[in-house]
Structures are given as C-alpha cells and as structure tokens.
Amino acid sequence: MIPSSGIGPQHHAAKGLDIAGLVKSFGASLAVAGVDLAVRPGEFFTVLGPSGCGKTTLLRMVAGILTPDAGRIAIGGRDVTAAPIWSRRIGLVFQNYALFPHMTVAQNVGFGLAMQRVPKADRQARADRALATVQLDGYGRRKPSELSGGQQQRVALARAIVTEPDILLLDEPLSNLDARLREDMRAELLDLQRRVGITTVLVTHDIHEAFALSDRVAVMRAGKVEQLGAPTELYDRPANRFVASFLGHVNEWPGKVARRDGGYAEIRADGLGDIRVACGDHCRPGQDAWIMLRPERMRLVAAEAGGAGLAGRIDQVAHLGNLVNYRVTVGGRPLAVQASPERGRSFVVGQDVRLTWNEADVTAVTE
Numbered sequence: 001m002i003p004s005s006g007i008g009p010q011h012h013a014a015k016g017l018d019i020a021g022l023v024k025s026f027g028a029s030l031a032v033a034g035v036d037l038a039v040r041p042g043e044f045f046t047v048l049g050p051s052g053c054g055k056t057t058l059l060r061m062v063a064g065i066l067t068p069d070a071g072r073i074a075i076g077g078r079d080v081t082a083a084p085i086w087s088r089r090i091g092l093v094f095q096n097y098a099l100f101p102h103m104t105v106a107q108n109v110g111f112g113l114a115m116q117r118v119p120k121a122d123r124q125a126r127a128d129r130a131l132a133t134v135q136l137d138g139y140g141r142r143k144p145s146e147l148s149g150g151q152q153q154r155v156a157l158a159r160a161i162v163t164e165p166d167i168l169l170l171d172e173p174l175s176n177l178d179a180r181l182r183e184d185m186r187a188e189l190l191d192l193q194r195r196v197g198i199t200t201v202l203v204t205h206d207i208h209e210a211f212a213l214s215d216r217v218a219v220m221r222a223g224k225v226e227q228l229g230a231p232t233e234l235y236d237r238p239a240n241r242f243v244a245s246f247l248g249h250v251n252e253w254p255g256k257v258a259r260r261d262g263g264y265a266e267i268r269a270d271g272l273g274d275i276r277v278a279c280g281d282h283c284r285p286g287q288d289a290w291i292m293l294r295p296e297r298m299r300l301v302a303a304e305a306g307g308a309g310l311a312g313r314i315d316q317v318a319h320l321g322n323l324v325n326y327r328v329t330v331g332g333r334p335l336a337v338q339a340s341p342e343r344g345r346s347f348v349v350g351q352d353v354r355l356t357w358n359e360a361d362v363t364a365v366t367e
Contacts, residue, residue, distance in 0.1 A: 013041065014041035014197050014199050015075055016038065016041045016043075016199065017037070017039035017045075017062065017073075017074070017075055017199060017201065018037075018072075018074040018075075019035055019036060019037040019038070019058075019073055020036050020071055020072045020074075021034050021035075021036060021072065022061060022068050022072075023069045023070040024058075031054045031223055032057050032058050033222070033223035033224050034070075034071070035224065035225055037225065039199060039201060040215075041076075041199055042198070043215045043216065044193050044202070045214065045218070046201075046204060046210040046214040046218070047059065047201065047203045047204075047218050048203075048207065048218065051205060053220040053223065054220055054224075055205075056171060059169055061073065062090070063085060063088070063092055063169055064088050064090075068081065075090075086115070088166075088167075089165050089166040090165050091160030091165035091167070091198075092171070093153075093156045093171065095172040095175055095176060097144075097156040097173075098156070099152060099156060101143065101144055101145060104140060104143060105131070105136070105139050105140050105144065105147070105155050106124065106131070109127040109131060109140075109155060109162055110126070110162065113127070113163060116163065127140065130158040130159075130161060130162040131158050133158065133196070134155075134157050134158045134188075134192065135154065139151070139155075149177050150181045150184070153177065156173070157192065161196060161198065167199050167200075167201065168193070168199065170200065170201065171203055172203065172204050172206075173202075174189075174206075182209075189213065193213075207248065211235070214231060216229060216231075217229070219246065219247070226239060226240060226243050227239040227240075227243045234247060235294075236361075237278070237363055238250075238292065239365065240365050241292075241367065244365065249294070249295055249336055250292050250293065250295075251291075251292070251294070251295065251336055252292060253267075253269040253270075253333065254289075254290055255268050255270070255272075255289055255290070255291060256286065256287065256289065257283050257284060257285050257287045257366075260283060263279070263280065265283040265364060267289050270331065271330065271332055271333060272291075272310060272330070276359060277359075277362045277364040278362070278363045282366050283364060283366060289364045290365055291364050292363050293357060293362045293363075295325070295336040295337050296338040296339075297357055297358070298337045298338075298355055298356070299337075299339070299356045299357060300314075300328070300339060300347055300355060301353060301356065302347075302351070302352075302353060303351075303352035303353055304352075307354065307356075308356060309354035309355050309356040310330050310355040310356075311330070311354055312328040312335070313352050314326055314327070314348065314351045314353060315327055315328070315329055317347065319341070322340065322341075323340060323341070335355070337355065
C-alpha cells in the first residue's frame with residue numbers, strides 16, 4: 001500500500017473540470033466535434049476510444065498544449081480556455097514519461113517547483129514527500145536510466161503531483177509497460193489517486209484499464225462522445241453497436257421491434273423467435289434493432305436435460321484454463337458462449353445443447 005504521508009487532499013479541495021462545445025480541426029480534418037463533459041471534483045474520469053477518435057487532442061486542449069477552435073474549458077469554475085499551460089494548475093503524465101535523462105530522480109520531480117521559483121530547501125522536502133507517496137523513498141539520487149519502467153512511471157507521477165495541481169491528466173501512461181506490470185501499476189495508480197483525492201482524467205484505448213480505474217467513462221468515436229457513464233452501465237447497456245462491440249465481444253442478432261412493454265421490448269429475430277429485452281424509448285414497434293448479449297452472460301445445458309432455451313449445437317471448444325470459449329450454432333447463426341469449466345462435466349464439439357440467460361442480461365440497440 002502507498003503510505004498516507006506526503007501529498008494529500010489536505011492541501012486544497014478537489015476541483016471539477018467542465019468542457020462545453022469543444023471543437024478542434026487540423027486542416028480539413030475535424031478531430032474534436034463539439035464535445036461536452038463535466039468531470040466531478042475528485043473523480044477518476046476516463047476518455048476511452050480507438051486511435052484517431054480525438055481523445056488525445058481533447059486532453060491536450062485541456063492541458064493548454066492546443067488551442068480549441070471553439071468551446072470553453074473551466075477548472076474549478078475558472079475559465080482557462082485561453083490561459084497558458086503554466087497557469088492552469090495541472091499535472092501531466094505522458095505515454096513516454098518525458099523524464100530528463102541528465103537529471104536525478106529528485107531533480108526531475110522538483111523541476112516544476114523550480115519553474116515556480118520554490119526555494120531549494122522546500123523543493124527538496126516536497127520532492128522527497130512526493131517520492132514517498134509513490135513508494136520511491138531513497139531513489140532521489142538515481143538517474144532515470146537506473147530505474148525500471150514501472151519506477152520511471154512512478155517518478156513521472158510524483159513529478160505531476162508534487163506541484164499540488166487541481167487536475168491530473170494522464171495520456172496513456174501505462175501503455176509502455178508489460179502486461180503484468182501494467183496490472184500492478186493500475187492498482188497503485190488507483191490507490192494513489194484515492195489517497196491524494198485529485199481530480200484525474202485519463203485517455204486510453206485500453207478497455208481493461210479504463211474499467212479498472214474509472215468512476216465514469218466517456219467513449220469517443222470520430223471526435224464525438226458516443227456514451228458516458230459508469231463502466232457497468234456502458235458494458236451492460238451500450239447506447240449503440242459501436243459501444244457494445246468496442247467494449248468487448250458481444251453476440252448480435254438482427255431483428256425488428258414487435259411491441260413495447262414499459263422499459264422492455266419484444267424483438268422478432270430470424271431463427272430465434274420473439275426475444276424480450278431491456279430497451280429504452282428508442283425502441284419503437286416496426287423499427288430495426290439488434291439484440292445484444294455478452295458471451296459470459298449465456299448458459300449452456302445439455303439438450304437431453306430439457307427445459308427452456310434456444311436449441312443449438314456446439315461446433316468449437318477452446319479451453320483457456322479458468323474459462324472455456326464455445327461457439328454454438330443457433331438457427332444458422334454462430335454465437336459465442338464463455339463459461340467457467342465445471343469439474344467432471346464438459347461440452348464437446350457436435351453436442352446438442354440449449355442456451356439460456358437472465359432477462360436482465362440481454363438488451364437491444366437501434367443503431
């Protein structure tokens with residue numbers, strides 16, 4: 001665990017971030033197309049999306065590296081749209097850490113304080129506290145080249161928080177780490193953010209990273225926010241097919257809305273009959289729709305066991321240790337099913353099965 005001493009929320013109250021109508025073009029290319037976001041004080045907020053969706057451009061406008069063509073940026077209620085980067089009270093952590101190789105770790109961490117003309121003695125003390133916060137006590141005299149990738153990442157974090165910024169901005173900070181270290185650093189980063197209490201905005205293309213760290217996530221595509229919400233909300237109730245597929249494997253059945261019943265609808269799907277699904281006001285009778293169901297939310301039972309469910313046949317089995325992936329053909333359509341292996345029982349290729357699920361686990365989208 002990261003020690004509680006050092007940098008902390010006692011220095012000043014967390015500030016929120018408000019973005020309204022933000023637009024940025026590069027020549028004829030529209031990178032950010034009228035984005036509105038409100039990040040709550042102390043929140044860990046992630047902007048998630050594929051390469052080229054505009055998320056890094058958005059972050060750089062918040063940082064003051066890029067100037068928006070239109071729109072407004074406010075930190076703690078103060079309009080900083082046209083303010084220079086040095087006046088915005090932000091901390092930045094880049095993908096490549098951007099440490100100065102000729103400086104010691106302590107000098108790197110204290111660099112921002114030096115730019116603020118903080119006296120040398122105070123600089124040293126605050127740098128030491130920041131290094132303690134990220135579990136690097138005693139590393140101040142080393143050079144970045146003497147550190148591992150994870151340690152360099154912690155130095156970059158210490159440098160970002162030592163100035164006690166209002167907002168911490170993270171630009172894919174874990175992408176250069178190997179898979180195991182990345183997982184460890186996620187836990188440490190989240191622990192640090194909770195202890196410090198700083199409002200944090202992360203941009204990433206990594207779904208696991210976004211979901212593991214975030215209070216809320218904004219999914220971007222082509223310069224726009226497609227959906228904003230808590231990770232479970234996005235995963236279980238995607239706004240459209242793009243969000244559903246971007247956030248993980250999903251089974252899709254095309255169909256047509258047959259009728260509405262409160263917050264549910266019956267979708268008539270080829271080869272499946274009428275399926276009752278959760279669907280908002282966007283589902284109207286006669287409208288085309290796609291039934292969406294995650295592979296891990298489906299259950300398999302042997303056909304001879306009888307009972308309700310869709311009849312299918314297993315045509316592929318992949319054992320992954322703690323999981324088994326099945327491909328099951330139902331009504332001429334291949335569906336993915338993911339299950340935990342059960343001791344003494346397994347399904348095999350060619351076996352007839354029935355598929356079931358909980359009504360709450362299936363949803364529908366119309367675009």
